[in-house]
Amino acid sequence: MGEKRATLGGRLSAVLVAAGSAVGLGNIWRFPYIAGENGGGAFLIIYIACILLLGVPVLLAEFTVGRHTHLNSVGAYRTLSKRWAFLGYNSVISSLLILGFYFVVSGWTLEYFITSLSGSISEYTHSAVNAERFAEFTTNPLRPIVCTVLFALLTHAVIALGVQKGIERSSKLMMPILFVMLIVIAARSIALPFGLEGVEFFLKPDFSKVTAKTFLDAMGQAFFSLSIGLGCMITYSSYFNDKTNLQKTAFNVIALDTLVAVLAGLAIFPAVFSADIEPTSGPSLVFVTLPSIFNTMTFGPFWSALFFLLLILAALTSTISLHEVLTAYLHEERGLSRTKAAWVVTIVTTLLACASSLSLGVWGDFKICGLNLFDSLDFVTANILLPLGGLLTSIFAGWVLDRKILRTEISDHGSMRCRLFGLLVVLLRYVCPALLLWIFLYNLGIFRF
Numbered sequence: 001m002g003e004k005r006a007t008l009g010g011r012l013s014a015v016l017v018a019a020g021s022a023v024g025l026g027n028i029w030r031f032p033y034i035a036g037e038n039g040g041g042a043f044l045i046i047y048i049a050c051i052l053l054l055g056v057p058v059l060l061a062e063f064t065v066g067r068h069t070h071l072n073s074v075g076a077y078r079t080l081s082k083r084w085a086f087l088g089y090n091s092v093i094s095s096l097l098i099l100g101f102y103f104v105v106s107g108w109t110l111e112y113f114i115t116s117l118s119g120s121i122s123e124y125t126h127s128a129v130n131a132e133r134f135a136e137f138t139t140n141p142l143r144p145i146v147c148t149v150l151f152a153l154l155t156h157a158v159i160a161l162g163v164q165k166g167i168e169r170s171s172k173l174m175m176p177i178l179f180v181m182l183i184v185i186a187a188r189s190i191a192l193p194f195g196l197e198g199v200e201f202f203l204k205p206d207f208s209k210v211t212a213k214t215f216l217d218a219m220g221q222a223f224f225s226l227s228i229g230l231g232c233m234i235t236y237s238s239y240f241n242d243k244t245n246l247q248k249t250a251f252n253v254i255a256l257d258t259l260v261a262v263l264a265g266l267a268i269f270p271a272v273f274s275a276d277i278e279p280t281s282g283p284s285l286v287f288v289t290l291p292s293i294f295n296t297m298t299f300g301p302f303w304s305a306l307f308f309l310l311l312i313l314a315a316l317t318s319t320i321s322l323h324e325v326l327t328a329y330l331h332e333e334r335g336l337s338r339t340k341a342a343w344v345v346t347i348v349t350t351l352l353a354c355a356s357s358l359s360l361g362v363w364g365d366f367k368i369c370g371l372n373l374f375d376s377l378d379f380v381t382a383n384i385l386l387p388l389g390g391l392l393t394s395i396f397a398g399w400v401l402d403r404k405i406l407r408t409e410i411s412d413h414g415s416m417r418c419r420l421f422g423l424l425v426v427l428l429r430y431v432c433p434a435l436l437l438w439i440f441l442y443n444l445g446i447f448r449f
């Protein structure tokens with residue numbers, strides 16, 4: 001290979017690229033609903049505590065591994081400890097499997113964006129009709145696949161342009177647009193009649209709804225939302241330059257990710273309450289409930305198009321980061337040219353995504369442990385591989401990694417003070433492994449109470 005490895009321009013690029021990976025579908029459709037269901041403001045407080053206890057240490061650990069080695073996740077772990085190279089493979093496998101369903105849902109956002117632009121979204125006036133149309137669309141053997149392939153090609157185009165011209169430039173362009181759009185939609189939504197009731201449902205702390213499961217949901221959401229536990233942040237931070245301030249970057253990424261999640265709630269719930277609709281979860285909230293709400297607004301198709309464009313941008317910056325984990329691995333570890341590596345990744349992940357899309361319809365009879373392919377990819381990654389990856393990452397950083405390396409990276413070679421370094425080590429050694437082990441066992445159904 002011999003060519004010079006790419007580095008990102010500066011701190012702003014580092015923040016926007018990493019925040020691009022973090023901000024995704026998870027923030028916009030998952031966070032608001034989980035928060036609303038689990039006691040609103042009370043959930044937010046627990047979520048922020050989880051971010052501080054788990055998110056910050058694991059994110060800093062991944063940044064350390066990536067920036068210190070300037071290598072893809074497999075190469076990074078292998079360089080630091082041969083016996084831990086397997087953790088890099090966990091990252092490669094998780095990224096592949098996540099893309100297997102994330103591309104499909106991203107493709108749906110493309111379809112709904114096009115439907116909004118063409119104006120035919122105005123026919124989506126009742127939730128029952130919308131649910132039927134959504135089911136018809138997702139189980140169709142052709143259309144969702146075309147959308148999935150288009151989305152994969154869009155991701156490929158950015159990756160093919162390279163780290164600086166593709167990933168860095170696109171994040172610098174897309175992230176600010178995403179923010180402005182989200183603020184505009186949230187403002188519009190809150191201004192609707194009864195909008196403030198939605199704000200109350202979303203943010204008013206209700207501790208009576210908090211159970212042990214709330215803590216688990218908050219921890220799982222923190223991991224998925226920050227893209228940690230699967231080496232994505234290792235790959236991205238391997239492109240940080242040595243002047244990038246890791247502590248500030250981590251803080252900014254976390255702040256932006258949480259802000260987007262809160263703004264998404266402020267965009268969605270006031271609209272839901274204004275239309276007097278029961279808040280529902282996940283895909284049905286976004287693809288079934290919201291279209292009928294947009295249709296009650298003046299310029300409905302415009303707001304709908306704006307919202308789905310927002311989802312496209314959020315999903316795209318995340319699929320790019322997952323793709324890059326795999327491309328960097330094939331390029332640096334397997335000796336493929338970057339162009340070839342990117343094509344191999346696009347083709348393999350697209351085929352998997354097409355199969356998982358078909359598993360929602362014509363291939364629905366093919367089940368793995370009772371779940372279709374789409375649901376099993378979601379289950380295995382969110383419930384097993386991510387918490388396991390996080391658990392092992394914190395054990396690695398707390399017990400195996402040379403303390404000097406951790407200190408050197410976190411303090412940016414001594415130029416930054418890190419007063420809380422001792423606390424960080426305690427969190428990585430004891431708190432994170434214990435909590436993550438709990439999530440992992442709970443998700444496997446082993447440790448429930």
Ligand code: PFF
Nearest residue numbers: 022024025026027225227232
């Ligand atoms: N953080 C993304 C979201 O909130 O949608 C999802 C994600 C992207 C998870 C990249 C993991 C990852 F490596």
